[in-house]
Amino acid sequence: MVGESISLKEGDLIEIDLSHVPLRPSSKKEIMELETALIIGTIYRPEVLQLILDPVEKATWVDSLAVAAGALAREKAGYPISKIAEELGRSESTVRNHLKGKTKAGKLVRETYELLARGELKLVIPIKGVLVTQDKIKELEERVKELEKENAELKEKLQQTETQEKVEELMKRIESLQKELEEKERILSEIRKLVCTTIHS
Known part of the structure:
Protein backbone atom coordinates (compact mmCIF):
# COMPACT_ATOMS: atom_id res chain seq x y z
CA MET A 1 0.00 0.00 0.00
CA VAL A 2 2.97 2.25 -0.57
CA GLY A 3 1.92 5.70 -1.75
CA GLU A 4 -1.69 5.24 -0.67
CA SER A 5 -3.38 6.95 2.23
CA ILE A 6 -4.07 4.72 5.23
CA SER A 7 -7.07 6.03 7.11
CA LEU A 8 -7.58 4.44 10.50
CA LYS A 9 -10.62 5.29 12.55
CA GLU A 10 -12.16 4.25 15.83
CA GLY A 11 -13.23 0.62 15.62
CA ASP A 12 -10.80 -0.37 12.85
CA LEU A 13 -8.47 -3.30 13.38
CA ILE A 14 -4.81 -3.43 12.48
CA GLU A 15 -2.98 -6.69 11.89
CA ILE A 16 0.59 -7.06 13.09
CA ASP A 17 2.55 -9.36 10.81
CA LEU A 18 5.04 -11.53 12.71
CA SER A 19 5.72 -14.03 9.94
CA HIS A 20 9.16 -12.56 9.24
CA VAL A 21 10.43 -13.12 12.78
CA PRO A 22 13.40 -15.55 12.98
CA LEU A 23 12.76 -18.49 15.32
CA ARG A 24 16.47 -19.28 15.64
CA PRO A 25 18.18 -15.89 15.65
CA SER A 26 21.77 -15.75 14.48
CA SER A 27 22.59 -12.09 15.14
CA LYS A 28 21.89 -9.33 17.65
CA LYS A 29 19.37 -7.83 15.23
CA GLU A 30 17.48 -11.11 14.90
CA ILE A 31 17.52 -11.64 18.67
CA MET A 32 15.92 -8.21 19.06
CA GLU A 33 13.28 -9.06 16.45
CA LEU A 34 12.33 -12.30 18.20
CA GLU A 35 12.40 -10.63 21.61
CA THR A 36 10.09 -7.84 20.38
CA ALA A 37 7.69 -10.32 18.78
CA LEU A 38 7.51 -12.37 21.98
CA ILE A 39 6.76 -9.28 24.06
CA ILE A 40 4.09 -8.00 21.66
CA GLY A 41 2.58 -11.44 21.16
CA THR A 42 2.35 -12.06 24.89
CA ILE A 43 1.14 -8.62 25.95
CA TYR A 44 -1.89 -8.81 23.65
CA ARG A 45 -3.09 -12.09 25.11
CA PRO A 46 -6.35 -11.39 27.00
CA GLU A 47 -5.15 -12.73 30.35
CA VAL A 48 -2.00 -10.61 30.19
CA LEU A 49 -3.86 -7.47 29.14
CA GLN A 50 -5.98 -7.77 32.27
CA LEU A 51 -2.88 -7.90 34.45
CA ILE A 52 -1.20 -5.00 32.67
CA LEU A 53 -4.30 -2.84 33.01
CA ASP A 54 -4.02 -3.25 36.77
CA PRO A 55 -1.80 -0.33 37.92
CA VAL A 56 -0.48 -2.41 40.82
CA GLU A 57 0.60 -5.29 38.59
CA LYS A 58 1.65 -3.29 35.52
CA ALA A 59 5.26 -2.41 36.40
CA THR A 60 6.07 -5.91 37.65
CA TRP A 61 4.47 -7.67 34.72
CA VAL A 62 5.98 -5.55 31.98
CA ASP A 63 9.44 -6.04 33.48
CA SER A 64 8.95 -9.80 33.95
CA LEU A 65 7.68 -10.27 30.40
CA ALA A 66 10.58 -8.28 28.98
CA VAL A 67 13.12 -10.38 30.89
CA ALA A 68 11.40 -13.66 29.99
CA ALA A 69 11.21 -12.70 26.31
CA GLY A 70 14.82 -11.55 26.29
CA ALA A 71 15.94 -14.78 27.93
CA LEU A 72 14.06 -17.04 25.52
CA ALA A 73 15.21 -15.12 22.44
CA ARG A 74 18.82 -15.49 23.56
CA GLU A 75 18.38 -19.15 24.44
CA LYS A 76 17.09 -19.78 20.91
CA ALA A 77 20.22 -18.06 19.63
CA GLY A 78 22.33 -20.55 21.56
CA TYR A 79 23.47 -18.29 24.39
CA PRO A 80 24.53 -20.01 27.64
CA ILE A 81 22.65 -19.14 30.82
CA SER A 82 25.58 -17.12 32.16
CA LYS A 83 25.68 -14.85 29.11
CA ILE A 84 21.90 -14.40 29.11
CA ALA A 85 21.99 -13.42 32.79
CA GLU A 86 24.82 -10.98 32.16
CA GLU A 87 23.10 -9.28 29.22
CA LEU A 88 19.75 -8.99 30.98
CA GLY A 89 21.20 -7.95 34.33
CA ARG A 90 19.45 -10.77 36.19
CA SER A 91 20.67 -13.74 38.20
CA GLU A 92 21.20 -17.10 36.52
CA SER A 93 18.53 -18.53 38.81
CA THR A 94 15.97 -15.99 37.58
CA VAL A 95 16.84 -16.72 33.96
CA ARG A 96 16.52 -20.49 34.50
CA GLN A 134 0.75 7.38 5.56
CA ASP A 135 1.29 11.12 6.07
CA LYS A 136 3.21 10.41 9.26
CA ILE A 137 5.38 7.88 7.48
CA LYS A 138 6.01 10.39 4.68
CA GLU A 139 6.89 13.05 7.25
CA LEU A 140 9.45 10.73 8.82
CA GLU A 141 10.92 9.85 5.43
CA GLU A 142 11.26 13.54 4.53
CA ARG A 143 12.94 14.28 7.85
CA VAL A 144 15.41 11.46 7.22
CA LYS A 145 16.28 13.01 3.83
CA GLU A 146 16.74 16.44 5.44
CA LEU A 147 19.02 14.97 8.08
CA GLU A 148 21.08 13.11 5.50
CA LYS A 149 21.49 16.29 3.44
CA GLU A 150 22.44 18.46 6.41
CA ASN A 151 24.81 15.79 7.65
CA ALA A 152 26.59 15.69 4.29
CA GLU A 153 26.82 19.50 4.14
CA LEU A 154 28.30 19.68 7.64
CA LYS A 155 30.88 17.03 6.83
CA GLU A 156 31.88 19.02 3.76
CA LYS A 157 32.23 22.18 5.87
CA LEU A 158 34.27 20.23 8.38
CA GLN A 159 36.88 19.45 5.74
CA GLN A 160 37.21 23.16 4.95
CA THR A 161 37.39 24.33 8.56
CA GLU A 162 40.74 25.27 10.02
CA THR A 163 40.12 26.37 13.62
CA GLN A 164 39.91 23.68 16.29
CA GLU A 165 36.98 25.41 18.00
CA LYS A 166 34.90 25.39 14.83
CA VAL A 167 35.82 21.77 14.14
CA GLU A 168 34.60 20.73 17.59
CA GLU A 169 31.37 22.68 17.11
CA LEU A 170 30.69 21.00 13.77
CA MET A 171 31.55 17.57 15.15
CA LYS A 172 29.01 18.00 17.95
CA ARG A 173 26.34 19.02 15.47
CA ILE A 174 27.14 16.07 13.20
CA GLU A 175 26.97 13.69 16.16
CA SER A 176 23.58 15.12 17.18
CA LEU A 177 22.24 14.82 13.63
CA GLN A 178 23.53 11.28 13.33
CA LYS A 179 21.69 10.22 16.48
CA GLU A 180 18.44 11.74 15.29
CA LEU A 181 18.89 10.18 11.86
CA GLU A 182 19.45 6.72 13.34
CA GLU A 183 16.41 7.08 15.59
CA LYS A 184 14.13 8.17 12.73
CA GLU A 185 15.39 5.34 10.53
CA ARG A 186 14.79 2.86 13.36
CA ILE A 187 11.20 4.08 13.79
CA LEU A 188 10.54 3.82 10.05
CA SER A 189 12.03 0.34 9.99
CA GLU A 190 9.83 -0.86 12.85
CA ILE A 191 6.70 0.63 11.26
CA ARG A 192 7.44 -1.10 7.96
CA LYS A 193 8.21 -4.44 9.58
CA LEU A 194 5.46 -4.69 12.15
CA VAL A 195 2.49 -2.91 10.65
CA CYS A 196 0.73 -5.03 8.09
CA THR A 197 -1.07 -3.00 5.46
CA THR A 198 -4.15 -5.19 5.70
CA ILE A 199 -6.68 -3.07 7.55
CA HIS A 200 -9.99 -4.61 8.56
CA SER A 201 -13.02 -2.46 9.17
Whole structure:
Protein backbone atom coordinates (compact mmCIF):
# COMPACT_ATOMS: atom_id res chain seq x y z
CA MET A 1 0.00 0.00 0.00
CA VAL A 2 2.97 2.25 -0.57
CA GLY A 3 1.92 5.70 -1.75
CA GLU A 4 -1.69 5.24 -0.67
CA SER A 5 -3.38 6.95 2.23
CA ILE A 6 -4.07 4.72 5.23
CA SER A 7 -7.07 6.03 7.11
CA LEU A 8 -7.58 4.44 10.50
CA LYS A 9 -10.62 5.29 12.55
CA GLU A 10 -12.16 4.25 15.83
CA GLY A 11 -13.23 0.62 15.62
CA ASP A 12 -10.80 -0.37 12.85
CA LEU A 13 -8.47 -3.30 13.38
CA ILE A 14 -4.81 -3.43 12.48
CA GLU A 15 -2.98 -6.69 11.89
CA ILE A 16 0.59 -7.06 13.09
CA ASP A 17 2.55 -9.36 10.81
CA LEU A 18 5.04 -11.53 12.71
CA SER A 19 5.72 -14.03 9.94
CA HIS A 20 9.16 -12.56 9.24
CA VAL A 21 10.43 -13.12 12.78
CA PRO A 22 13.40 -15.55 12.98
CA LEU A 23 12.76 -18.49 15.32
CA ARG A 24 16.47 -19.28 15.64
CA PRO A 25 18.18 -15.89 15.65
CA SER A 26 21.77 -15.75 14.48
CA SER A 27 22.59 -12.09 15.14
CA LYS A 28 21.89 -9.33 17.65
CA LYS A 29 19.37 -7.83 15.23
CA GLU A 30 17.48 -11.11 14.90
CA ILE A 31 17.52 -11.64 18.67
CA MET A 32 15.92 -8.21 19.06
CA GLU A 33 13.28 -9.06 16.45
CA LEU A 34 12.33 -12.30 18.20
CA GLU A 35 12.40 -10.63 21.61
CA THR A 36 10.09 -7.84 20.38
CA ALA A 37 7.69 -10.32 18.78
CA LEU A 38 7.51 -12.37 21.98
CA ILE A 39 6.76 -9.28 24.06
CA ILE A 40 4.09 -8.00 21.66
CA GLY A 41 2.58 -11.44 21.16
CA THR A 42 2.35 -12.06 24.89
CA ILE A 43 1.14 -8.62 25.95
CA TYR A 44 -1.89 -8.81 23.65
CA ARG A 45 -3.09 -12.09 25.11
CA PRO A 46 -6.35 -11.39 27.00
CA GLU A 47 -5.15 -12.73 30.35
CA VAL A 48 -2.00 -10.61 30.19
CA LEU A 49 -3.86 -7.47 29.14
CA GLN A 50 -5.98 -7.77 32.27
CA LEU A 51 -2.88 -7.90 34.45
CA ILE A 52 -1.20 -5.00 32.67
CA LEU A 53 -4.30 -2.84 33.01
CA ASP A 54 -4.02 -3.25 36.77
CA PRO A 55 -1.80 -0.33 37.92
CA VAL A 56 -0.48 -2.41 40.82
CA GLU A 57 0.60 -5.29 38.59
CA LYS A 58 1.65 -3.29 35.52
CA ALA A 59 5.26 -2.41 36.40
CA THR A 60 6.07 -5.91 37.65
CA TRP A 61 4.47 -7.67 34.72
CA VAL A 62 5.98 -5.55 31.98
CA ASP A 63 9.44 -6.04 33.48
CA SER A 64 8.95 -9.80 33.95
CA LEU A 65 7.68 -10.27 30.40
CA ALA A 66 10.58 -8.28 28.98
CA VAL A 67 13.12 -10.38 30.89
CA ALA A 68 11.40 -13.66 29.99
CA ALA A 69 11.21 -12.70 26.31
CA GLY A 70 14.82 -11.55 26.29
CA ALA A 71 15.94 -14.78 27.93
CA LEU A 72 14.06 -17.04 25.52
CA ALA A 73 15.21 -15.12 22.44
CA ARG A 74 18.82 -15.49 23.56
CA GLU A 75 18.38 -19.15 24.44
CA LYS A 76 17.09 -19.78 20.91
CA ALA A 77 20.22 -18.06 19.63
CA GLY A 78 22.33 -20.55 21.56
CA TYR A 79 23.47 -18.29 24.39
CA PRO A 80 24.53 -20.01 27.64
CA ILE A 81 22.65 -19.14 30.82
CA SER A 82 25.58 -17.12 32.16
CA LYS A 83 25.68 -14.85 29.11
CA ILE A 84 21.90 -14.40 29.11
CA ALA A 85 21.99 -13.42 32.79
CA GLU A 86 24.82 -10.98 32.16
CA GLU A 87 23.10 -9.28 29.22
CA LEU A 88 19.75 -8.99 30.98
CA GLY A 89 21.20 -7.95 34.33
CA ARG A 90 19.45 -10.77 36.19
CA SER A 91 20.67 -13.74 38.20
CA GLU A 92 21.20 -17.10 36.52
CA SER A 93 18.53 -18.53 38.81
CA THR A 94 15.97 -15.99 37.58
CA VAL A 95 16.84 -16.72 33.96
CA ARG A 96 16.52 -20.49 34.50
CA ASN A 97 13.14 -20.08 36.16
CA HIS A 98 11.84 -18.06 33.21
CA LEU A 99 13.22 -20.50 30.65
CA LYS A 100 11.82 -23.55 32.45
CA GLY A 101 8.39 -21.93 32.69
CA LYS A 102 8.48 -21.85 36.46
CA THR A 103 7.35 -18.22 36.38
CA LYS A 104 4.04 -17.08 34.93
CA ALA A 105 5.85 -14.72 32.56
CA GLY A 106 8.23 -17.44 31.41
CA LYS A 107 5.35 -19.87 30.80
CA LEU A 108 3.35 -17.34 28.78
CA VAL A 109 6.33 -16.24 26.69
CA ARG A 110 7.19 -19.86 25.84
CA GLU A 111 3.58 -20.48 24.81
CA THR A 112 3.78 -17.40 22.59
CA TYR A 113 6.97 -18.76 21.00
CA GLU A 114 5.26 -22.09 20.28
CA LEU A 115 2.33 -20.29 18.63
CA LEU A 116 4.80 -18.29 16.56
CA ALA A 117 6.69 -21.44 15.57
CA ARG A 118 3.47 -23.09 14.39
CA GLY A 119 2.44 -20.00 12.45
CA GLU A 120 -0.62 -19.59 14.66
CA LEU A 121 0.22 -16.25 16.25
CA LYS A 122 -2.18 -13.74 14.71
CA LEU A 123 -2.46 -10.33 16.29
CA VAL A 124 -5.37 -8.15 15.25
CA ILE A 125 -5.56 -5.10 17.46
CA PRO A 126 -8.47 -2.65 17.76
CA ILE A 127 -7.58 0.95 17.01
CA LYS A 128 -8.57 3.88 19.18
CA GLY A 129 -8.13 6.96 17.05
CA VAL A 130 -5.39 7.30 14.43
CA LEU A 131 -2.37 5.08 15.00
CA VAL A 132 -0.03 5.41 12.03
CA THR A 133 -0.98 7.33 8.90
CA GLN A 134 0.75 7.38 5.56
CA ASP A 135 1.29 11.12 6.07
CA LYS A 136 3.21 10.41 9.26
CA ILE A 137 5.38 7.88 7.48
CA LYS A 138 6.01 10.39 4.68
CA GLU A 139 6.89 13.05 7.25
CA LEU A 140 9.45 10.73 8.82
CA GLU A 141 10.92 9.85 5.43
CA GLU A 142 11.26 13.54 4.53
CA ARG A 143 12.94 14.28 7.85
CA VAL A 144 15.41 11.46 7.22
CA LYS A 145 16.28 13.01 3.83
CA GLU A 146 16.74 16.44 5.44
CA LEU A 147 19.02 14.97 8.08
CA GLU A 148 21.08 13.11 5.50
CA LYS A 149 21.49 16.29 3.44
CA GLU A 150 22.44 18.46 6.41
CA ASN A 151 24.81 15.79 7.65
CA ALA A 152 26.59 15.69 4.29
CA GLU A 153 26.82 19.50 4.14
CA LEU A 154 28.30 19.68 7.64
CA LYS A 155 30.88 17.03 6.83
CA GLU A 156 31.88 19.02 3.76
CA LYS A 157 32.23 22.18 5.87
CA LEU A 158 34.27 20.23 8.38
CA GLN A 159 36.88 19.45 5.74
CA GLN A 160 37.21 23.16 4.95
CA THR A 161 37.39 24.33 8.56
CA GLU A 162 40.74 25.27 10.02
CA THR A 163 40.12 26.37 13.62
CA GLN A 164 39.91 23.68 16.29
CA GLU A 165 36.98 25.41 18.00
CA LYS A 166 34.90 25.39 14.83
CA VAL A 167 35.82 21.77 14.14
CA GLU A 168 34.60 20.73 17.59
CA GLU A 169 31.37 22.68 17.11
CA LEU A 170 30.69 21.00 13.77
CA MET A 171 31.55 17.57 15.15
CA LYS A 172 29.01 18.00 17.95
CA ARG A 173 26.34 19.02 15.47
CA ILE A 174 27.14 16.07 13.20
CA GLU A 175 26.97 13.69 16.16
CA SER A 176 23.58 15.12 17.18
CA LEU A 177 22.24 14.82 13.63
CA GLN A 178 23.53 11.28 13.33
CA LYS A 179 21.69 10.22 16.48
CA GLU A 180 18.44 11.74 15.29
CA LEU A 181 18.89 10.18 11.86
CA GLU A 182 19.45 6.72 13.34
CA GLU A 183 16.41 7.08 15.59
CA LYS A 184 14.13 8.17 12.73
CA GLU A 185 15.39 5.34 10.53
CA ARG A 186 14.79 2.86 13.36
CA ILE A 187 11.20 4.08 13.79
CA LEU A 188 10.54 3.82 10.05
CA SER A 189 12.03 0.34 9.99
CA GLU A 190 9.83 -0.86 12.85
CA ILE A 191 6.70 0.63 11.26
CA ARG A 192 7.44 -1.10 7.96
CA LYS A 193 8.21 -4.44 9.58
CA LEU A 194 5.46 -4.69 12.15
CA VAL A 195 2.49 -2.91 10.65
CA CYS A 196 0.73 -5.03 8.09
CA THR A 197 -1.07 -3.00 5.46
CA THR A 198 -4.15 -5.19 5.70
CA ILE A 199 -6.68 -3.07 7.55
CA HIS A 200 -9.99 -4.61 8.56
CA SER A 201 -13.02 -2.46 9.17
